[in-house]
Amino acid sequence: MRLTLAQREALWALVFLAVPLAFFLYFRILPAFQALWLSLYEWHADPSQRRFVGLEHYARLLEDPLLRRALWNTLLYTLLGVPGQIALGLIIALLLQRAPFGRDLFRAIYFAPYVTPAVAVAWVWSWMLSPHFGLVNELLALLGIPPQPFLQSPSQALPTVTWVVVWQNLGFQVVLFLAGLESIPRQYYEAARIDGAEGWRLFRHITWPLLNPVLVFSVVIGTIGYLQLFTQVVNLNFTDQGGPLNSTLTLALYIYQLAFLRFQLGYAAAVTVLLFALILLITLVQLRLLTRRVEL
């Protein structure tokens, strides 16, 4: 039997895609459905003793004070962190554009924390933020500010963790914004200057709208990142994970604690479904926003 050219091509495609496709089906798509399935069961290591509980876990979600706390904290992290890193990132990118020299060096310095292992970052900051022997309080003392508890205070811990995450993500934002700024044609600014526009108005009417796609991307990627916050939270308060008084607990950490410290895998799976729904929602909003491109 002779194969047509099209058949030959399809056959090759099948061979090339066999391993990747099997991988995605077995390790990505099947587990996603298994998580859904698990959320309907009371977990037991022995498969025959896994008890079907229907939507019980979801009912429990509604009245779980710790989950409410984790959800609320995660929202706070996002509301503080995303605008924070975007504003700082934009300011630094704009400054870099104006710097007469040293651009590449500065960009590298701001980017370095982004590639650094989050675990190491968390430990260094928790050492610097230590209330008694920390460098940060020592520096604050030079300015006449009394020592702060930072990570050990229920009211200061969450903003402190957010600061560390922003510090680490900043370089990523800077690089994105720099690329976005560079893609705006010079002529737009020149034309606007001829019309007498300066400073803030240039930013408001040219830079900001043309940066919109990058901004939307940053908001969405940033939000998804904060929704999954885990490593820094765990390591910044290692002895009291999610503490003090659950003030830094996140959804991802709560999932980890439920599943792998208390082995309530079924209930933990229900919480992951909630997290998935949140991420899906954001992705859909992103698609809407990105397809509504800015007209010139």
Add this chain to the structure above:
Amino acid sequence: MRVQNRLTGFLALLLLLLGSSLMVLPFLWMVLTSFKPFPELFELRFFPREPTWENYRVVLWETGFLRWFGNSLLVASLTTLSVLFFDSLAGYTLARLRFPGKNLIFVLILSTLMVPTEMLVIPWYVMSAEKGWINTYWGLLFPGLITAFGVFLMRQFFESLPQDLFDAGRMDGLSEFGVFWRIGLPLVRPALAALGIFTFLGNWNAFLWPLIVVQTPEMRTLPVGIALFSGEAGTAWNLIMAASSLAVLPVLLVFFFFQRQIIEGVVLTGVKG
């Protein structure tokens, strides 16, 4: 106008200098602390009075550090090789070959990007427990072997190439795999570099899954190793900082060598993706 420009330039430079000192300070403080003997920790001098290599000696020879380093190196290298090969092969196929169901498969792969890792780790754990993958290298490796993001990235790149090149290869009698390997791959080298570096760093820094799948100290990867070691070391901040320095330095070295590719990679994903 000119004077004003120079003034704003100078001001920008000053602010950037201030900001970057805030970025550098934690690294500096980490390295300085790592050279301090224990009693000096609580004196809060900037430079160590009696700098010592002792902390490094303890971390390197009296903890599992070298093993963790090796584990991370092995896991990150193998996943990177696998990702580079399979992601580019799948990207090539989805970009350049015609076959029924192509778009469906592409959408299927892309849709997995929306599923958060937290949702997958629970079934992965159950699967690993049932198949005996807990605490094995395969257990550490399998989730990262192929990535949807990489397939997407490579597909975009292969699509941007002219069809003539591939036709010429087929005319010359190359097999379909030969066309991919000999003609396609060399042309997408910049994309491969960016994908490779990101995959390596991502796996080198990974924390959540290795923390779950590893049970004995010997199988820990570097991030898990330092996290748990630090938890055990308690207030021995000089040791913790030495371990952190040793974990951070190779990453920073990679970064300074491949800076251009890394930054292009970020731009690629965010602005042009």
